Each structure stands twice: as C-alpha cells, then as structure tokens.
Amino acid sequence: MARQLHRVIGSGFVEFWGPIEHVPNDAAAYDRYRSILSTGAMAKADLKAGKQLFTQSCGTCHKLFGEGAEIGPDLTGSNRANTDYILLNVLEPSAEIQDAYKLVVITTMDGRTYTGNVVAENPKQLTLKIAGQEPVKINKSAIQNKEVTNVSLMPPGLFESLSDKEVVDLMAYLKSPKKLINKSQCEF
Incomplete structure (x- = not known):
C-alpha cells in the first residue's frame, strides 16, 4: 500500500509528510485506540499539549477554532465529539472523502x-x-x-508516530467544545 501511495502522490508529498509505513485499517487498530482513549485517560488529558500536537500534526492542513491551514476540511463543525468518527478519519483517511x-x-x-x-x-x-x-x-x-x-490528501498512520499519551492529549483537544484561550481552560 505504501508503495502504491508513493507512486500516486509523488515524492514531494512523502518529503513533506514522511514515509507511510503502515495503514492500520483493521479491527485490532480500532480496538487498541478505543482502549487507549478510555474515559479515565481522557479525563487526565492535557489539552494544552493536545493543541500543540494539533498545530504540529493536523494544523498544517486543517483548521480548528479558526487556527490552522485550509488544505483539508475545517474540523470545527465536524462530528469530532464522536471518537469513532475521528478514528475512521485518522486511521483510514481515504475511507470517506468529500x-x-x-x-x-x-x-x-x-x-x-x-x-x-x-x-x-x-x-x-x-x-x-x-x-x-x-x-x-x-x-x-x-x-x-x-x-x-x-x-x-491526508496520509494514513498519523497516530503511529505518537505515544499513547500524545494520542489521548490530541484526541481530547480535537473533541474539546471550545478554543483554548487561557490555562484555566486546559482542565477537563
């Protein structure tokens, strides 16, 4: 799959995003991330760290709360409160494409x-x-x-370069109902 994508998208894409090693499109990957994103883990998430991860990993293409780029869809109004919706779009970005x-x-x-x-x-x-x-x-x-x-345009496997804690922090920020303005908003 990685070789097929490289042929289709060209070397410039791979130079920007890095090599695409694995596409976790099986039930085990979904189960793994669902277990990482438990209610307890999400309650302890660091939204400030999640925002920083969003800026580095997602914000180069997506906007959230008016911040980021406009290559991909604006995530502010998306169904981002739904964990399975986010997992589908991150783990299998080509599954549903506008x-x-x-x-x-x-x-x-x-x-x-x-x-x-x-x-x-x-x-x-x-x-x-x-x-x-x-x-x-x-x-x-x-x-x-x-x-x-x-x-x-979104490469698969973006979570694979993150630690479990980083995945939790990023998901908590993605699911947050409003923009972080000050430190008091960084608590769940």
Whole structure:
C-alpha cells in the first residue's frame, strides 16, 4: 500500500509528510485506540499539549477554532465529539472523502507533477492547493494528464508516530467544545 501511495502522490508529498509505513485499517487498530482513549485517560488529558500536537500534526492542513491551514476540511463543525468518527478519519483517511478533498495528480507537458486538490478553476487555468506550499496556478493548455483519485490528501498512520499519551492529549483537544484561550481552560 505504501508503495502504491508513493507512486500516486509523488515524492514531494512523502518529503513533506514522511514515509507511510503502515495503514492500520483493521479491527485490532480500532480496538487498541478505543482502549487507549478510555474515559479515565481522557479525563487526565492535557489539552494544552493536545493543541500543540494539533498545530504540529493536523494544523498544517486543517483548521480548528479558526487556527490552522485550509488544505483539508475545517474540523470545527465536524462530528469530532464522536471518537469513532475521528478514528475512521485518522486511521483510514481515504475511507470517506468529500469530492473537494480527493487527491488530484496533474502532469504537465514539460514533465512536472503536482499533487493536491483543486480549489479554483476557470476555462483557462486551475489552482491546486498543495500540502506545505503556496497554491499553484496551472494553465490548462500545459496539462498533459489530470487524474482524480480516491485517495485522501491526508496520509494514513498519523497516530503511529505518537505515544499513547500524545494520542489521548490530541484526541481530547480535537473533541474539546471550545478554543483554548487561557490555562484555566486546559482542565477537563
């Protein structure tokens, strides 16, 4: 799977996100994370640390409470209070993808490849949002091939680089009902 994704998304994506080693799309992975995210563990979570993890891991593509980037969907209004919803989207990001966030691979006549999602299009050009870069405008006359895939821009396996405590802290922040403003809000 990792090799297939690398071929589809190109080396620039892998350089930004790192290699994708494993896709935990089995029941054991869900059970593992559900057990880590127990009520007791969530009650002890450090929301401030969770916010910092969000900024580093998720905020490069997603907004939450008005902070972060706009490559992926804004998470503020999502079903983020539901643990299973978040687990599905983190463990299997390509399981349910809105059309606006499907991975688009464009190859130009001069051999360059761009991978991102189309955020604007007119009869002469399109604008592609690319992770870790400014949006790129590409003249349609320069496009040799455009492929819309059923692969999410979000890489699978993001939890695998985090400790169990970091997963708890991040999930607690993702599930929090409001933006952290001061230290008193960092308690559950």
